Amino acid sequence: MASGGGAFLCSTLLSDVHLLQHDMDQSAQLACILLAVLCATLYLRIRFDTLRTIPTIGPSAPVLSYIAAYKFLRNAQEVLQEGYNKHKVFKVAMLDRWIVVVSGAKMNEELRRLPDEAMSFIDAADEITQSKYTIAPDVQKHPIHVKVIKEHLTRNLAPLLPDIAEEVDYSFQELIPAKQDEWLAVPAYKTMSEVIARASNRVFVGISLCRNPQYLEIASSFAAEVLRGCTVMGLMPNFLKPIIGPHLPWSRRAIKRMAPHVIPIIEQRQRQLEAHGEDWTGKPNDLLMWLVEEANHAGLANNMNLLVQSILTANFVAVHTSSITFTHALYHLAANSQYTEILRDEVESIIQQDGWTKIALGKMWKLDSFLKESQRVNGTSHISVMRIALKDVVLSDGTMIPAGTFVAAAATSTHLDEENYENAEIFNPFRFSDKRLEDGEKNKHQYVSTSSEYIGFGHGKHACPGRFFAANELKVMLAHIVLNYDVMFENEGKKPDNIFVATTVLPAPDAKVLFRKRSL
Structure with missing residues (x-):
């Protein structure tokens, strides 16, 4: 009886191991599928991101961009100044949107000269508030x-x-x-x-x-x-x-x-x-x-x-x-x-x-x-001359601003330049x-x-x-x-x-x- 009981126990254990291995295989397959879907989603979002060609201050990948948004919330001027020093046009992350920022007096002037049918102040004011x-x-x-x-x-x-x-x-x-x-x-x-x-x-x-x-x-x-x-x-x-x-x-x-x-x-x-x-x-x-x-x-x-x-x-x-x-x-x-x-x-x-x-x-x-x-x-405010693009706009430096984008000038950086x-x-x-x-x-x-120079x-x-x-x-x-x-x-x-x-x-x-x- 003892020998028979041991055989039965071994058989049961082997069966459980096979079931566990089967479940692990299924879980691994499911994890691989989910990882593939996530990677594909991230790739597609990055590949078809209309703002991807604009330089970013901080991480820009989905999910990681929230780290940049948190830093912007805590120290916006530091982020804006970094972009101002490096680029004519750059983008920064907020929790609910990207902001494209122009740098310097010449770009400030260009932004304010864009016609209302291309860049709307009213829509920007409504959006920010x-x-x-x-x-x-x-x-x-x-x-x-x-x-x-x-x-x-x-x-x-x-x-x-x-x-x-x-x-x-x-x-x-x-x-x-x-x-x-x-x-x-x-x-x-x-x-x-x-x-x-x-x-x-x-x-x-x-x-x-x-x-x-x-x-x-x-x-x-x-x-x-x-x-x-x-x-x-x-x-x-x-x-x-x-x-x-x-x-x-x-x-x-x-x-x-x-x-x-x-x-x-x-x-x-x-x-x-x-x-x-x-x-x-x-x-x-x-x-x-x-x-x-x-x-x-x-x-x-x-x-x-x-x-x-x-x-x-x-x-x-x-x-x-x-x-x-x-x-x-x-x-x-x-x-x-x-x-x-x-x-x-x-x-x-x-x-x-x-x-x-x-x-x-x-x-x-x-x-x-x-x-x-x-x-x-x-x-x-650290930003001024706010606009929302009502249609795709190409700036003088070749930057393409897609319709729907929130755009602003770096006010503090301009004033301390x-x-x-x-x-x-x-x-x-x-x-x-x-x-x-x-x-x-x-x-x-x-x-x-x-x-x-004064905005x-x-x-x-x-x-x-x-x-x-x-x-x-x-x-x-x-x-x-x-x-x-x-x-x-x-x-x-x-x-x-x-x-x-x-x-x-x-x-x-x-x-x-x-x-x-x-x-x-």
């Missing part, structure tokens, strides 16, 4: 705010300037109650954002709402909510965006919260238009009024949501970028107090002669230069005012002027349409500070390092600046 999900779907379909900002807002800067100056003065007195004999520590980014929100909304919706705490909280927080939505959308593949995007809560919540503040005013103004036509005594001269009229002309008078969304969009554009830009400049002033007296002398002499007027601001060349130089060395600016890494506050003293250079180097506002006909308003607002704020305060960092510290999130450049958000009321 995912605006129909993160900002407002109606505004994407009917961007009436763009025309209003380009035409009405820019045309009315002179009559609006006294209101901006008044609101800036009122805001600083309330938010920075500094005294002559002691220093007051102020959370710079937060406070400057609030001043900008108040001053901007004095022009957007009038004095009653621009001082309403609930309205201001909605308008100011909207920028952070848009960026939160952009981050979420940027982390997911394209096929999921139409599924997830409509369910993002932040835009819909902001519209719902803003509506009760804005819609009653819209309805009141519509009644005034019906009763008096387009001209009556006391008619408001603000962005909301122009939006109402533009909506009426476009046959969209009943689309209240569109008007609410347009006000929110204007706030996103104005408050977000201007807050970043001005805080950078304030940090430079606090770290270099020797410039305060120079700016103060210029502002004081001009205000005494011309008052708070647009003409007066135009004469403040040093103040203008200070803001422009701060934007040059810091900026708000020694071929464009002498001692480019150094903050020289009067670099541009000095240049304006040269023959024929008076207007070329104004803060609002763009060029292939902080974009470049060409699609440069930021609100830059004229923003520049005037920020100049009023900087002039007000140098006239009324001394500023510095604690222990005469240096400007804190910037914070980088992918291509976004942020001033240190928690840094405090010391303010002291100026002794007269």
